[in-house]
Amino acid sequence: MKKILVMAALAICSFANAQKGTILVGGNIGFTSDKTEYQFSEEKTNTFSFSPKVGYQFNDNWTVGGEFTVSSSKDENTVREVKDNGFKVGAFVRYSVPLSQTFSVFADMGAGFQNAKRKVYGSDNSYAKSKADGMYVGITPALFINMKKGFGLNFSIGGLGYETMNVENNGGDNSSFYFNFGKTASIGISKNF
Template structure:
């Protein structure tokens, strides 16, 4: 038993050391769906997102780099619809803990700039357009499965964060805090070079 524990510790240590000084390239594809009813009218929201990132692993457990996200959503009640396109660009820091040669858990903290373009439709015709700029801050815990030589899959089911958006033409200023564990699902791939 003692030999097994020593071998397991060496395996975990060798996995962590093999990643130090490498470049991380990865990305996630996300999907969010929400359905609600109000006074016998159903509202539905669907959002797709793509989030690539590139970073440098300067320590066994720490990676720092840049990220951006492109997202598109569609929501509304019957007859009224809203289409939204969003873009985020910023930096992230990742803390990773290897559990074995195959599995690691990590948490990404990202912050940066964001903007959104929104189009509102009333019975199929364009009713209004607006644009917004703001900032974001978020923390996302995830699981990494090493498939082969630093190439693997990332899985997350939400996170928490804070966002601001200031709309043009005297539009509203929006500040939102979110805690969406279990409401979103992200899957991605990453590779350390």
């Protein structure tokens, strides 16, 4: 089945890859909805994220640019409601290797600043909020499929990264390292102008 899909993609999409001196515009949009039922209650979580990026391809293999991510989630159950909002802003460097006129593999290395805000509403009308700031760095390998004239799809299945968050008012410091190849999947679009 995989061979048939690859052959179909090659037959349909035989256009040129991005070249030196072009502008890359791309990004991902994500939405998840999770519902867990317990014996006497249920919990619902909805998460939305938007991650655009813009870069300049100064070489046939190298692109440099800026990236931005905004995310929002809402977690509800019978005891409390939690709203999280976050954003990341930073820069990325991409190294691409064309495999054919249709397929390329690339790796993005991004680093920058991140911020998160949390509001917790209790069933007893209580309210608490917190704010955290930190840094991130990550590497994400991916596959690019050129659909037509530099417009294409990006597929990744995880990455490697490190993040820090410092919660205000002595709320503590948090740092995390992740290696999630095969545990996540991402599909995005991009266009070279």
